[in-house]
Every structure is written in structure tokens, then in C-alpha cells.
Amino acid sequence: xxxxxxxxxxxxxxxxxxxxxxxxxxxxxxxxxxxxxxxxxxxxxxxxxxxxxxxxxxxxxxxxxxxxxxxxxxxxxxxxxxxxxxxxxxxxxxxxxxxxxxxxxxxxxxxxxxxxxxxxxxxxxxxxxxxxxxxxxxxxxxxxxxxxxxxxxxxxxxxxxxxxxxxxxxxxxxxxxxxxxxxxxxxxxxxxxxxxxxxxxxxxxxxxxxxxxxxxxxxxxxxxxxxxxxxxxxxxxx
Amino acid sequence: xxxxxxxxxxxxxxxxxxxxxxxxxxxxxxxxxxxxxxxxxxxxxxxxxxxxxxxxxxxxxxxxxxxxxxxxxxxxxxxxxxxxxxxxxxxxxxxxxxxxxxxxxxxxxxxxxxxxxxxxxxxxxxxxxxxxxxxxxxxxxxxxxxxxxxxxxxxxxxxxxxxxxxxxxxxxxxxxxxxxxxxxxxxxxxxxxxxxxxxxxxxxxxxxxxxxxxxxxxxxxxxxxxxxxxxxxxxxxxxxxxxxxxxxxxxxxxxxxxxxxxxxxxxxxxxxxxxxxxxxxxxxxxxx
Amino acid sequence: xxxxxxxxxxxxxxxxxxxxxxxxxxxxxxxxxxxxxxxxxxxxxxxxxxxxxxxxxxxxxxxxxxxxxxxxxxxxxxxxxxxxxxxxxxxxxx
Amino acid sequence: xxxxxxxxxxxxxxxxxxxxxxxxxxxxxxxxxxxxxxxxxxxxxxxxxxxxxxxxxxxxxxxxxxxxxxxxxxxxxxxxxxxxxxxxxxxxxxxxxxxxxxxxxxxxxxxxxxxxxxxxxxxxxxxxxxxxxxxxxxxxxxxxxxxxxxxxxxxxxxxxxxxxxxxxxxxxxxxxxxxxxxxxxxxxxxxxxxxxxxxxxxxxxxxxxxxxxxxxxxxxxxxxxxxxxxxxxxxxxxxxxxxxxxxxxxxxxxxxxxxxxxxxxxxxxxxxxxx
Numbered sequence: 001x002x003x004x005x006x007x008x009x010x011x012x013x014x015x016x017x018x019x020x021x022x023x024x025x026x027x028x029x030x031x032x033x034x035x036x037x038x039x040x041x042x043x044x045x046x047x048x049x050x051x052x053x054x055x056x057x058x059x060x061x062x063x064x065x066x067x068x069x070x071x072x073x074x075x076x077x078x079x080x081x082x083x084x085x086x087x088x089x090x091x092x093x094x095x096x097x098x099x100x101x102x103x104x105x106x107x108x109x110x111x112x113x114x115x116x117x118x119x120x121x122x123x124x125x126x127x128x129x130x131x132x133x134x135x136x137x138x139x140x141x142x143x144x145x146x147x148x149x150x151x152x153x154x155x156x157x158x159x160x161x162x163x164x165x166x167x168x169x170x171x172x173x174x175x176x177x178x179x180x181x182x183x184x185x186x187x188x189x190x191x192x193x194x195x196x197x198x199x200x201x202x203x204x205x206x207x208x209x210x211x212x213x214x215x216x217x218x219x220x221x222x223x224x225x226x227x228x229x230x231x232x233x234x235x236x237x238x
Numbered sequence: 239x240x241x242x243x244x245x246x247x248x249x250x251x252x253x254x255x256x257x258x259x260x261x262x263x264x265x266x267x268x269x270x271x272x273x274x275x276x277x278x279x280x281x282x283x284x285x286x287x288x289x290x291x292x293x294x295x296x297x298x299x300x301x302x303x304x305x306x307x308x309x310x311x312x313x314x315x316x317x318x319x320x321x322x323x324x325x326x327x328x329x330x331x332x333x334x335x336x337x338x339x340x341x342x343x344x345x346x347x348x349x350x351x352x353x354x355x356x357x358x359x360x361x362x363x364x365x366x367x368x369x370x371x372x373x374x375x376x377x378x379x380x381x382x383x384x385x386x387x388x389x390x391x392x393x394x395x396x397x398x399x400x401x402x403x404x405x406x407x408x409x410x411x412x413x414x415x416x417x418x419x420x421x422x423x424x425x426x427x428x429x430x431x432x433x434x435x436x437x438x439x440x441x442x443x444x445x446x447x448x449x450x451x452x453x454x455x456x457x458x459x460x461x462x463x464x465x466x467x468x469x470x471x472x473x474x475x476x477x478x479x480x481x482x483x484x485x486x487x488x489x490x491x492x493x494x495x496x497x498x499x500x501x502x503x504x505x506x507x508x509x510x511x512x513x514x515x516x517x518x519x520x521x522x523x524x525x526x
Numbered sequence: 527x528x529x530x531x532x533x534x535x536x537x538x539x540x541x542x543x544x545x546x547x548x549x550x551x552x553x554x555x556x557x558x559x560x561x562x563x564x565x566x567x568x569x570x571x572x573x574x575x576x577x578x579x580x581x582x583x584x585x586x587x588x589x590x591x592x593x594x595x596x597x598x599x600x601x602x603x604x605x606x607x608x609x610x611x612x613x614x615x616x617x618x619x620x
Numbered sequence: 621x622x623x624x625x626x627x628x629x630x631x632x633x634x635x636x637x638x639x640x641x642x643x644x645x646x647x648x649x650x651x652x653x654x655x656x657x658x659x660x661x662x663x664x665x666x667x668x669x670x671x672x673x674x675x676x677x678x679x680x681x682x683x684x685x686x687x688x689x690x691x692x693x694x695x696x697x698x699x700x701x702x703x704x705x706x707x708x709x710x711x712x713x714x715x716x717x718x719x720x721x722x723x724x725x726x727x728x729x730x731x732x733x734x735x736x737x738x739x740x741x742x743x744x745x746x747x748x749x750x751x752x753x754x755x756x757x758x759x760x761x762x763x764x765x766x767x768x769x770x771x772x773x774x775x776x777x778x779x780x781x782x783x784x785x786x787x788x789x790x791x792x793x794x795x796x797x798x799x800x801x802x803x804x805x806x807x808x809x810x811x812x813x814x815x816x817x818x819x820x821x822x823x824x825x826x827x828x829x830x831x832x833x834x835x836x837x838x839x840x841x842x843x844x845x846x847x848x849x850x851x852x853x854x855x856x857x858x859x860x861x862x863x864x865x866x867x868x869x870x871x872x873x874x875x876x877x878x879x880x881x882x883x884x885x886x887x888x889x890x891x892x893x894x895x
Contacts, residue, residue, distance in 0.1 A: 056423075056427065058423050058426065079426065079427075083427065084427060085423070085424070087420040087424060091418075093439065095438065096438065104430070105428040108428055108431065152428060153427075242720055245721070246722050247722075248722045249722055251712035251713055251715060251716035252722075252728065254712070254713070255732075255772055255776060258709055258772060259732060259772050261765075262768055263735050266738075266743045266750060268539075268543060269532070269533045269746035269749070269750075270746060271542070272533060272535055275536060275538065282531045282532050282534070288600075289602075292595055293595055293596075296592065296596040297596065325637065326638055326641050329634045329635070329636075329637035331635065338884070340638050340642070342879055342880065342883050343642050343646070344645065345879050346872070346875070346876065347645055348830075349876065349878075349879060350830065350872055351830045351831075351846070351868075351871050352832050353850060354652075354850075354871050357850070358652045358865075361864075362651045362652070366666070367663060367666065369651045370647075372667040403641075404645070408886060454736075458736070460737075461736075461737075463739075463740060464833055482739050482740070482741040486741045502738070502741075502742040502743070506737060507585070507589070511585060513737060514585065514730070517730060517733065518572055521726075522572060529753060532746075532753065554723060554724070577726070581727065
């Protein structure tokens with residue numbers, strides 16, 4: 001677990017950005033405290049996903065630094081950052097069973113099989129996935145699959161931060177509520193830092209201790225300003 | 239997948255196609271069935287022979303040999319073309335200007351008329367004036383595909399790999415590009431090795447297109463005729479006489495229409511059975 | 527009238543095709559008056575509808591006939607019996 | 621979605637595999653071209669990597685001798701007719717398969733597929749007699765119709781794949797807006813699957829162009845295909861390799877031209893529109 005600081009992050013998808021509009025993210029300075037539950041709120045296309053990518057190491061920022069506690073991890077591999085991420089659409093390994101899906105991140109890290117087994121069963125219990133744990137993951141409903149994506153993050157004990165990229169988009173209405181409260185409950189139990197990206201205000205407010213609001217990039221004022229604003233106006237402390 | 243509604247009148251949309259294909263497929267098929275039970279000496283005079291030809295075909299060494307050669311040929315080219323095609327598709331760039339260049343150049347062999355493919359490989363492999371044959375002999379390998387059965391086989395297989403591997407490449411490539419980026423990102427986060435990504439993400443996602451590839455390659459290689467007759471003519475001896483070549487030798491060379499028809503039908507049923515099994519498995523996967 | 531003598535029709539082969547045609551037509555009529563419903567999963571672990579079962583029966587029978595012919599030669603009464611049992615098995619269990 | 625600066629550049633050694641493969645593909649084609657620019661004497665005289673006496677004679681002969689260039693024209697004619705017929709017939713059928721369930725639909729689909737399975741060698745004879753019986757032997761339309769055997773199923777497969785990707789709501793919305801079915805199909809639906817139609821047409825063109833056995837069987841003089849012309853050269857005029865190579869090289873061009881137009885859809889088309 002760690003405190004995550006983004007220092008003066010800028011990012012552009014162009015190879016040679018010059019104008020301000022070339023940047024998907026401009027001048028981001030945020031600190032995510034250890035154990036906090038944060039929500040990034042904003043319309044699509046405002047750079048929330050990019051921000052997650054920068055934290056997870058899937059995207060290298062054009063400039064700026066990413067710190068986990070005091071360590072500079074800007075150029076570190078995704079795998080060494082010890083992060084977990086749940087995507088908009090459930091990502092599961094179709095040909096594996098539910099059990100193997102959950103065990104996958106542990107086995108890749110060469111953890112002894114006895115530990116894997118106990119840890120997986122524990123997480124499966126937490127997520128109500130025990131039933132049919134040896135069935136093929138492909139046979140599950142979409143919310144079951146999303147739980148597996150979530151579970152693959154939870155099984156690892158060394159996770160610095162768990163990130164959610166609009167994870168409930170494809171879940172139907174009544175399951176949404178259930179999964180949301182599950183997440184909240186999980187956060188209380190495991191106390192990992194969680195960052196939750198959404199464009200839904202209710203979702204953001206119910207999940208997070210702090211909400212950071214983004215505005216679309218194209219629109220002025222710039223993000224830097226928006227984040228300043230977020231300190232005073234839209235940072236809802238609870 | 240779209241949920242489809244039941245509508246029997248949709249048959250009217252299909253009837254023209256059914257009619258046209260049936261015209262081309264059923265009439266010749268029926269004729270071949272008729273031939274298979276009769277003896278003819280030309281002039282549309284036929285004599286009923288019953289099951290003689292089938293019995294003769296099933297017990298003839300010639301049929302067994304040609305069948306074994308055909309199975310061997312099809313297995314070899316599948317074993318080469320499928321893994322090779324996957325490997326090439328995996329190493330191709332996913333975006334950028336080189337994609338189009340690669341795709342167009344790779345598709346080129348598929349667009350060359352089959353007799354030209356045969357002729358091209360013939361002059362490419364000729365031991366005295368062909369690039370391949372001359373080079374091999376120049377570096378001391380005794381190679382002559384018109385004389386040595388082994389050389390003929392190697393040339394035939396090389397030609398088929400040249401001609402058709404691109405089909406597997408293009409299919410596998412289409413399957414690969416359809417995998418959402420999130421899968422690779424999730425795998426990275428889960429710490430998966432390259433091999434694990436291939437085994438658990440890429441291969442399962444390519445399963446469908448690979449089934450199509452294997453199905454098409456199986457059917458077409460079982461029926462290979464034009465390229466082969468131009469390249470080796472089935473020789474030297476009978477060494478590269480695969481199914482179709484044998485059938486033509488029988489039907490046109492010796493005018494043994496009946497046995498040739500019976501043999502075609504036996505082959506047809508074997509291919510039908512194998513393809514049906516494949517097709518059923520393919521559809522089974524799709525429903526999941 | 528078209529000259530179709532080149533097709534070399536004989537009564538036995540014509541009978542064979544008429545038999546196939548009748549099978550398909552009667553399957554259609556059967557389906558219309560008593561729909562077979564969705565596919566079921568049989569002993570081979572594959573989902574089949576009635577039409578699939580007809581196809582499996584026919585294709586299987588062809589191979590029964592070929593194998594019989596290869597192993598025991600004519601007469602084929604045994605193959606007919608076996609095919610009938612096979613078809614029955616397919617329609618009831620597969 | 622996320623381009624990453626660490627992984628954006630593909631390592632060079634990975635490009636090596638496709639590069640070597642393409643080199644392997646190009647070698648026989650190079651040899652064909654090289655042969656086509658050589659004189660018969662040079663070819664038979666021995667091995668030479670580049671044409672020493674560069675000559676266009678072979679090409680000149682093809683473009684001036686009517687039996688040669690008519691071969692190409694005849695082939696292109698039946699290929700185009702076949703493409704038009706195949707796609708036109710396949711469109712409504714593919715629509716039915718992609719939108720509705722009806723009695724025997726799956727079996728029909730499989731039956732269409734089985735038409736690639738019959739060994740063509742023996743079936744060519746009945747084809748010849750069939751088209752002779754209906755007085756179409758040695759016409760372009762005969763070959764065009766015969767090629768429907770494998771091209772229509774192919775076109776149905778490809779189009780069905782592309783159509784399944786179009787949500788059904790499009791159809792429903794059009795009906796709500798008062799479109800009649802034919803008007804909807806032509807004005808709205810066909811433009812929506814335009815790329816699919818292009819790909820299907822490309823594949824029909826290609827398979828009809830490369831198929832040689834049926835086209836040779838069904839033509840003799842008036843509609844003689846390029847395949848038949850080439851076979852004749854190989855057998856009667858001795859072994860005019862240079863001429864044969866030039867004729868072969870020219871058959872690559874039509875395919876190369878059409879492939880250029882569908883290059884972005886080739887991969888998807890080969891997977892029959894469904895990935």
C-alpha cells in the first residue's frame with residue numbers, strides 16, 4: 001500500500017505536441033492518500049482513463065512524475081507497480097474456470113499452490129463466487145464476469161491501488177446497486193486505496209470519500225484550474 | 239449476436255440462391271451417383287452394374303494408396319500452414335503504414351490463377367533453369383522434382399505453403415486485431431508472460447477464425463488438382479498422384495467413368511463427415 | 527424437351543433420390559404439425575434438432591453400408607438392419 | 621486506445637518474420653517476371669538471375685495475337701458476370717439468414733458449404749454435359765453460372781457476417797419511418813453494409829478468376845478462357861516458357877488491382893465477415 005502522487009503530469013497522444021489542445025491531460029497535480037476511496041467524475045473524453053493509465057503504467061506521461069510513497073515509478077513496468085484495475089467491459093480468460101481466473105495473477109507471480117488456493121477461496125467467498133467456482137468463466141453472466149475482474153485484483157495482497165474504469169457501464173440497473181455497495185463494503189474491509197472513474201454523479205458520491213471533478217479538455221478553463229476548483233467547490237468531503 | 243425472430247416467409251429470400259446452387263450442385267451430383275452404378279463405353283449407353291464399382295474401389299490398392307497419399311499431404315500442409323500462419327500473424331504490425339503493405343503483398347498468391355501457380359512453381363523449381371532448382375543443385379543438394387519422388391513432394395508442399403499460408407495469416411490477423419486492448423492491459427496487470435497471453439487470450443480469441451482456416455484448408459487441399467497437374471502431373475511415377483489426379487486419370491485417361499464416380503462419392507462422403515464434425519464443433523463454440 | 531439421357535438415370539438411383547426427398551418433405555410436414563422445439567443435448571454432447579438427427583442418420587448409414595460392403599460384400603441386408611438400428615438410436619438418444 | 625510510448629515501436633526483429641515470409645512469396649513471382657522478359661534462347665540456354673537480353677517480345681505477342689488477348693477478355697467477362705449474379709442473389713438470402721429463423725435454415729447453410737467439398741475433377745464431366753444440354757456450352761454465361769456453385773455460398777457467408785453486425789433496430793426504425801421493404805433495403809441497408817458488399821464482390825471476383833478447371837471444361841472457342849489458351853501453348857507450341865511466363869504474369873494484374881481497393885477489409889473478409 002502506498003500514497004500515490006502525480007506531480008505536474010502532462011500527457012499527449014501525439015508524438016510531437018505543441019499546442020495546449022494537443023494534450024489530453026495538462027498539469028495534473030494530485031495526491032491519493034493511502035487507503036482513501038476516490039472518484040474521478042467527468043464526461044467521457046476528458047482524460048480520466050488516461051489518468052488511470054498513467055497510474056497503472058499502461059500509459060507513459062509526456063512529462064511529469066508518478067510517485068508511489070517516495071519512490072519515483074514513472075518508468076517502472078506495470079507488473080512491478082503492484083496495481084489492480086477493473087475495466088469498463090469485463091475482461092476474463094474465457095477458457096479458464098472461475099477458480100483459475102482468480103488464481104491467474106498469483107500463479108504468474110509464482111506463489112505456492114496451497115497459498116493460491118486458500119487466497120482464491122477467500123476472495124471467492126467475499127464476492128459470492130463460490131458457487132460454480134470450477135465452472136468455465138465464460139458461462140457466467142456479465143456481472144459475474146465483472147466480479148471476476150474485480151477478484152483478480154483482490155487476490156493479490158501487495159496491491160498499492162485498485163482502479164475502476166467505469167466498471168458498471170455494462171451491468172444492468174438492479175445489479176448496479178448491489179455491486180456498488182459490495183465495492184463500498186470491500187473498501188471498508190481491505191482498506192486498499194481505490195480510484196473510481198465514472199461519469200455518473202450518484203455513483204461517484206456513493207462510492208467515494210472524495211470526488212475529483214473533471215471538465216472536458218476542449219473547454220476552457222483548463223484542467224489545472226478545474227482541479228483547483230475541486231479543492232474548494234467540488235471536493236465533497238464526507 | 240442478434241436475436242432472430244422466426245419467420246417462415248424468409249424462405250422466399252433464399253429460394254433464388256437455393257435454385258441456382260441446386261442447379262449447379264444437384265444435377266452433377268445426381269449424374270455422378272448414376273454413373274457410379276453403371277458401366278459405359280460412351281455414346282450415353284449405360285449398363286447397370288450395381289455395387290460392383292464401390293466394392294472394387296473399397297478393395298483396390300490404388301484407392302488405398304491415393305487415399306493415404308492424400309491424407310499425408312493434407313496433414314503435412316495443415317501442420318505447416320496453421321502454426322506458420324499464426325506465427326506470422328502474431329509478428330505483424332497492428333497499425334501503421336506497413337499493415338496495408340503486408341496485407342496486400344501477402345494476399346497476392348491467393349489471387350493468382352491456379353494453373354499459373356503450378357506453372358510458376360514449375361519454372362521456379364526446374365533443376366537446370368529454375369531459381370530454386372538451380373540454386374539447390376549449385377550448393378550441392380541433389381534435387382530434381384521431375385525425377386525424385388522426395389523432391390517432388392517437397393516442391394508440392396512448398397508450393398501449397400506458398401499459395402495458401404497467407405489465408406491462415408489473414409484469418410489469424412483478423413482474429414488478433416479484434417481483441418480489445420483491455421485484454422492485453424489486464425494481462426499486463428496480472429503479470430502474465432508472453433506465452434500466457436498467447437495461450438489464454440490470443441489463441442482462444444482466434445479459435446473461431448482458425449476453425450474456418452482449418453476447414454477451408456482441409457477442403458481445398460483434399461481437392462487440389464489444377465496446381466498439381468501443372469507442376470508434377472502426379473509424377474514421378476505415381477508419387478504425387480493425389481485424389482483428384484487419380485480420379486482424372488481413371489475417368490478421362492482410361493474412361494472408367496463408373497469406378498471414378500464411385501471413388502469420387504466415397505471421397506465426398508469422407509470429406510462431408512470430417513467437415514460436418516468440424517462445423518458442428520465450430521457452431522458449438524459460437525453458442526457459448 | 528431437353529435430352530437428359532446423359533444423366534443416365536436408373537430406377538434404383540432415382541428411387542434413392544426420391545427417398546431422400548420424401549424424408550426431407552416429411553420432416554417438414556412433421557415439424558409443421560408437431561414442432562420438435564429447440565435442440566436437445568444427446569449422448570454425444572452435441573445439440574441436435576430433428577433435421578440434424580436425420581442428417582446424422584443418413585450420413586452414418588452411408589458409412590455403415592460402405593464398411594459392410596468392404597468387409598462382407600453383398601448382400602447388404604445386414605447393413606440395412608444396422609442402419610435402421612442406427613437411425614432409431616440417433617432419433618431417440620442423440 | 622492507449623498508445624504507449626514504450627510499446628508503440630515494434631521491435632525490429634519482429635518485423636523480420638513477415639519480411640522473410642514476403643520475400644519467400646515474392647521469389648517465384650520475381651522468377652516468373654524475369655522469365656517473361658527473356659528470349660526462348662536465353663531460357664533454354666542456361667541459368668541467369670537477371671534477363672541478359674531484355675525483351676518485350678513475349679508481351680508484344682500476347683497483345684497482338686487475338687487468341688491471347690481474347691483469352692483475357694473472355695475471362696474478365698465471365699468473372700464480372702459471375703460477380704454481379706452472385707452478389708445480387710446472395711444479398712436477400714444473407715439478409716434472411718442474418719435476421720430470421722426459418723425451417724431448415726441451419727441445414728441450408730451447411731448444405732451451401734458442402735458445395736466446396738465435391739472433388740471437381742469428376743464433376744466436371746456432368747457440368748460439361750449439363751451446359752451442353754441447355755445450349756449454353758462455350759458461352760460466358762455458362763462459366764459465370766457454373767462458378768455460382770461456390771461463389772454464391774461464399775457471398776452469402778460473407779454478407780451474413782457483415783449484416784449480423786448491423787443492429788436490428790436499424791430495420792425497425794426504418795419501418796417506423798414508413799419505408800417499404802425494398803426501399804429500406806436499397807436506400808438504407810445496402811449503404812450500411814457497403815464495405816461488406818465490396819468485400820463479397822472482391823471474393824467472388826477472386827475465386828472466379830483463379831478457378832481454371834470448370835472454365836476450361838465449359839469453353840472451347842468463342843468464350844475460351846485464358847487457362848485454356850495457356851494450356852494450349854504449353855502443349856502445342858512446344859515449350860515456349862517465356863510466352864507462358866508473360867501470360868502468367870499478366871494474370872496477376874487484375875487481382876492486384878482489385879485487392880488494392882479492398883486492402884483495408886481483406887483480413888475481415890477472409891474471416892467471412894465474422895471475427
